[in-house]
Amino acid sequence: MALRIIITTGGTGGHIFPALAVIEALRKRRPDIEILFVGGEYGPERDIVQRAGVSFEGLPVRGFIGRGPKAVAAMFAMAAGIVRAMGIVRRFSPDAVMGFGGYAAFASVFAARLMGRPCALHEQNAIAGAANRILGKMVKRVCLSWNQPAVGASFPHEVCVLTGNPIRAGIAALGSMHRAHEGAPRLLVMGGSQGARAINNMVVSMLPALREAGVDILHQTGANEYESVRRGYLDAGVSEEETDRIVHPFIHDMAKAYAECDLALCRAGATSMAELAATGTPAVFIPFPYAAHDHQTSNARAMEEAGGGILLPQKKAEAMAADGSLAPMLIELLKDGRRLEAMRQGALSLARPDAADAVATELLALAGDNSK
Structure with missing residues (x-):
């Protein structure tokens, strides 16, 4: 039976x-x-x-x-x-x-x-x-x-x-084969399956600087934020065709997304953390500040201590986006292959x-x- x-x-x-x-x-x-x-x-x-x-x-x-x-x-x-x-x-x-x-x-x-x-x-x-x-x-x-x-x-x-x-098995399998893709440095933006308004707003505000630096973006917005983020890209001068390639309410093929990105800008939910560790994906974490017991900050701190990520509290990240210092930090990191590789190894050290x-x-x- x-x-x-x-x-x-x-x-x-x-x-x-x-x-x-x-x-x-x-x-x-x-x-x-x-x-x-x-x-x-x-x-x-x-x-x-x-x-x-x-x-x-x-x-x-x-x-x-x-x-x-x-x-x-x-x-x-x-x-x-x-x-x-x-x-x-x-x-x-x-x-x-x-x-x-x-x-x-x-x-x-x-x-x-x-x-x-x-x-x-x-x-x-x-x-x-x-x-x-x-x-x-x-x-x-x-x-x-x-x-x-x-x-x-x-x-x-x-x-x-x-x-x-x-x-998921397809994501777990990337750990031994994940390599930086060819072409422009790519930033994966994700706020979890439901998106994150604060991160979405920061990225839209940084679009001119990121695009001028030649950064490619793959952006998961969450269903509720999709239309407003899409409008933000169009208002920033991104073509409709390119916006539809970049901006998605939900990314079903996360294995492909991780394989093709150099750095993630994201929340610090437990599943995202596990997937980032398993795929050796360096990340800048902006934990959701209202999570129960502030558990996302604890999650991100564990990855930062292993060398696989950078923890930025939301208030600090918003201040950096407002004064124009967040985009240069991300651009510098995306172009520093040696540091990204060190972060990749740090992330992999926590992989299960x-x-x-x-x-x-x-x-x-x-x-x-x-x-x-």
Whole structure:
């Protein structure tokens, strides 16, 4: 009889893509495995997951921390989500359930534990999220991305194992072959799967200087910011044809994007960090300053300490963009091949390209399967 696994998460690509990487590893290990992905109804996960050919069911859950009066309605939605998740668990009858963070994962893992199913978690960040900290006391295994005291202290020591943050196989494969491309230096701009308004605005303001220096750009804006950023490029004198080559709401082929860039300007979400490390991509990090527990700054600091990146707090970066000093810094770095190579090696030192397999091994063992 085929093993059945529920994978659950949602909200952002930072949660979703590690989950899909583990699904890839599970399917490679056990082609007959049956997998159901349970996510939120209101995030991007349904489209991303179904595009990957994985069965999906949605829960009517939303975040309630920091939502003010709307938190009450969100808590009722969470209760309804837990009830619906119990129905999904009863119907699908999984051998194990694994959550990758977020409110959909909280509802699903909590429901599975109420029903006596073995559960595991994966924590992407250097500082654990609220949902995972609560669930960590209930599950049999917690897979960690970072070997840092802050994240390890959030969970019982005996259930923790260091696996790294899973990334998709096509991206993991770049680590041993990634080389600087020929032609103009290329800057990859990305604010995570949903974009980052502050970074988008900085780049648009720097377009004249970057283009004068011959810098090519590949820019992921996020869906909500796409039209305004596209307009910013056109207003800066970039042709419509070139703008459409450069500016994208979402980049599906990230392996190609990493392979063809020399430097990334980005947020410091855990999945971006894992992909940058695995591909040896140097980066300038502008962490999202309002992330829970400022975990993005902790993520970026770990990469900076390894020599793979430069940490710029958002206020400092905005000030540098305003006084005209950010563009020259980026241009100088893009043209310094020796420094970029040193940063590439620093990033690679944190790479865990086998993280998806490591998590899959833990999950299969939890489900009662010890095949290698």
